[in-house]
Amino acid sequence: MSQSETIFSPEGLLSEHLDNFRYRPQQQHMSARVESALEQRSQLIIEAGTGVGKTFAYLVPALLSRQKVVISTGTRHLQDQLYFKDLPAVLDIVKTPVSTALLKGRANYLCVHRLEHHVPRTRLNTGRSAKKIQTIRDWSHVTRTGEIAEVNSIGEGDPVWPAVTSTVENCLGSECPSYQDCHVFKARRKAQKADVVIVNHHLFFSDLTLKQEGFGELLPQADACILDEAHQLPELASDFLATTTSSRQLRNLGEDVIAAQLEEAPESGEIRELVSAVQKATADFLLALAGCKERTQWHEAVASAEVRDRFEGLRLSLDQLSGELSALSDRGKVLARCQERCDKLVEHLQQFSGEQDDWVNWVESLEKGFRLHSTPLVIADLFQALIRDYRCSWIFTSATLTMNAQFDHFQQQLGLADAETLMLDSPFDFEASARLFLPDIAAEPGSDDYSRLVLDAVLPVLHANRGRAFLLFSSHRALRLAADFLQEENEFNLLVQGEAPRRELLERFVKTERAVLLGASSFWEGVDIRGSALSCVVIDKLPFAAPDDPVLAGRLQALRESGENPFRFYQLPQAVIALKQGVGRLIRDEDDYGVVVICDPRLTTRAYGKSFINSLPGMLRTSSPDEVINFLDQQESRHEVSCN
Numbered sequence: 017m018s019q020s021e022t023i024f025s026p027e028g029l030l031s032e033h034l035d036n037f038r039y040r041p042q043q044q045h046m047s048a049r050v051e052s053a054l055e056q057r058s059q060l061i062i063e064a065g066t067g068v069g070k071t072f073a074y075l076v077p078a079l080l081s082r083q084k085v086v087i088s089t090g091t092r093h094l095q096d097q098l099y100f101k102d103l104p105a106v107l108d109i110v111k112t113p114v115s116t117a118l119l120k121g122r123a124n125y126l127c128v129h130r131l132e133h134h135v136p137r138t139r140l141n142t143g144r145s146a147k148k149i150q151t152i153r154d155w156s157h158v159t160r161t162g163e164i165a166e167v168n169s170i171g172e173g174d175p176v177w178p179a180v181t182s183t184v185e186n187c188l189g190s191e192c193p194s195y196q197d198c199h200v201f202k203a204r205r206k207a208q209k210a211d212v213v214i215v216n217h218h219l220f221f222s223d224l225t226l227k228q229e230g231f232g233e234l235l236p237q238a239d240a241c242i243l244d245e246a247h248q249l250p251e252l253a254s255d256f257l258a259t260t261t262s263s264r265q266l267r268n269l270g271e272d273v274i275a276a277q278l279e280e281a282p283e284s285g286e287i288r289e290l291v292s293a294v295q296k297a298t299a300d301f302l303l304a305l306a307g308c309k310e311r312t313q314w315h316e317a318v319a320s321a322e323v324r325d326r327f328e329g330l331r332l333s334l335d336q337l338s339g340e341l342s343a344l345s346d347r348g349k350v351l352a353r354c355q356e357r358c359d360k361l362v363e364h365l366q367q368f369s370g371e372q373d374d375w376v377n378w379v380e381s382l383e384k385g386f387r388l389h390s391t392p393l394v395i396a397d398l399f400q401a402l403i404r405d406y407r408c409s410w411i412f413t414s415a416t417l418t419m420n421a422q423f424d425h426f427q428q429q430l431g432l433a434d435a436e437t438l439m440l441d442s443p444f445d446f447e448a449s450a451r452l453f454l455p456d457i458a459a460e461p462g463s464d465d466y467s468r469l470v471l472d473a474v475l476p477v478l479h480a481n482r483g484r485a486f487l488l489f490s491s492h493r494a495l496r497l498a499a500d501f502l503q504e505e506n507e508f509n510l511l512v513q514g515e516a517p518r519r520e521l522l523e524r525f526v527k528t529e530r531a532v533l534l535g536a537s538s539f540w541e542g543v544d545i546r547g548s549a550l551s552c553v554v555i556d557k558l559p560f561a562a563p564d565d566p567v568l569a570g571r572l573q574a575l576r577e578s579g580e581n582p583f584r585f586y587q588l589p590q591a592v593i594a595l596k597q598g599v600g601r602l603i604r605d606e607d608d609y610g611v612v613v614i615c616d617p618r619l620t621t622r623a624y625g626k627s628f629i630n631s632l633p634g635m636l637r638t639s640s641p642d643e644v645i646n647f648l649d650q651q652e653s654r655h656e657v658s659c660n
């Protein structure tokens with residue numbers, strides 16, 4: 017038996033120290049495989065169903081290995097949970113002398129250089145913002161970490177923060193006069209010295225893709241990288257490998273050029289006119305985009321002569337600014353950095369003049385701005401090229417990576433064909449504790465009366481269950497229709513996505529009687545509500561992504577051209593994994609029970625429906641609402657008895 021297996025055994029260290037420890041062979045198996053992958057520096061992909069206890073299963077061997085390990089997870093919230101809760105708990109048990117660090121993205125740390133040199137050149141020194149800047153200034157003298165979350169009186173989304181935090185573009189790196197006092201640099205140095213570093217995927221990809229940041233990298237020193245919530249990686253990799261130019265970047269560049277000119281080249285005021293020309297061209301281009309959809313492929317957007325002309329105007333004005341900046345770049349570090357930024361933007365806009373194989377150019381039209389993106393259609397080779405140089409072990413884990421018990425889709429997306437795989441079912445007894453309710457709905461999704469029929473089918477279950485339900489939608493339109501309908505019913509306490517922050521909605525859901533939460537996108541995953549507060553999850557339709565999304569449309573087209581079936585190869589596995597995430601909200605603990613309702617009739621009428629059903633936990637199926645209501649009654653009685 018390996019060291020980890022012993023620790024996870026029924027008489028092992030965990031059982032000795034944890035009151036709520038339950039022996040799970042799946043967890044023991046996972047820890048042994050992680051231990052072996054760490055020893056052999058191999059690549060391992062693990063799907064661990066809900067309740068396996070995957071966090072402990074990788075933390076124990078990681079800490080015992082005495083290797084330098086980078087652990088990355090999906091969100092800052094999960095990162096905090098890992099660092100402040102799980103990691104100390106495991107360290108307390110295995111008692112290995114290991115140093116740890118939590119590292120966040122640069123936007124979480126004060127930039128002392130910008131506070132001193134950029135802010136005085138902005139309007140933030142006047143009016144209401146001046147008080148906030150003073151608060152930040154006072155705090156800057158006493159903070160040790162520079163983590164802006166320490167300033168409770170200024171909210172996370174406050175507009176002053178971008179002025180006093182850095183971006184990759186405006187950071188001066190090792191050229192910065194404040195480099196030795198830089199909080200980002202200090203946090204990174206601490207992380208580089210630590211044995212175990214906890215990061216999130218955004219930071220992980222920044223490190224992987226932006227080696228030139230000037231802060232040294234974490235990954236070359238790592239012996240192992242463990243990536244939790246790995247189902248998110250293909251999309252994140254795609255975003256990070258994309259190049260983006262936004263109206264905000266153009267605006268920020270203009271502000272930084274003016275501030276730098278005043279400080280480093282005060283007599284060269286003529287550059288201000290070029291900055292104004294870029295700002296005007298940016299505004300004109302934004303106006304020209306008014307007729308475009310929110311996300312449009314570039315070749316569709318430039319069908320409009322106005323978009324084409326305004327874009328050309330923007331490109332030329334930026335070119336001229338770049339020329340002038342190059343003449344001034346030897347006047348100071350900030351002007352030199354501005355020139356580099358401007359050149360990168362010019363270079364990116366040039367890519368929009370023609371089509372590139374394997375990339376899709378597209379434009380995102382926002383309320384007050386735009387973003388121009390160039391996104392790779394295939395990321396496998398690019399991702400492989402990024403990780404190939406690091407001779408460490410790579411462990412990818414999540415509760416949702418397979419379709420029909422196969423890892424093919426995940427492996428193909430990230431180019432991990434040679435990685436070992438391990439699939440571990442949930443230890444929970446889904447057959448006893450859950451039902452899959454497939455109501456008879458005599459309409460196809462998309463038809464006019466579909467939403468109404470879905471709610472008619474679901475209402476008896478919601479009544480019988482006294483709410484305590486999540487209604488998960490694939491579109492905001494369907495969510496709104498359902499919210500209006502349920503409002504008229506006046507039977508439930510509705511919590512609707514968008515009407516309050518996500519965290520607040522979830523807190524209210526747990527505390528409120530007869531609560532029904534209606535959510536789209538962000539509620540499909542990362543929600544962990546245990547106990548009887550949530551015993552019904554309703555999914556209105558199979559979560560196929562909208563095929564008119566420019567990146568998806570580009571990918572489907574490329575697959576078609578290469579002779580693949582885009583539906584089977586891409587859309588279906590993506591939707592299966594998304595559905596597994598949604599269904600995974602229901603049973604979070606051994607004592608949980610409940611019903612998953614999937615309203616989409618295609619689950620049983622289309623051949624591909626089997627791929628969804630086969631990929632879900634083994635729940636008994638029914639299309640009888642009475643059966644479901646009886647089941648919920650029985651479970652509730654059983655639960656009350658066991659609680660008393």
Ligand code: SF4
Nearest residue numbers: 127182187188192198
């Ligand atoms: S190195 Fe970058 S982040 Fe650090 S103080 Fe200087 S500009 Fe700010």
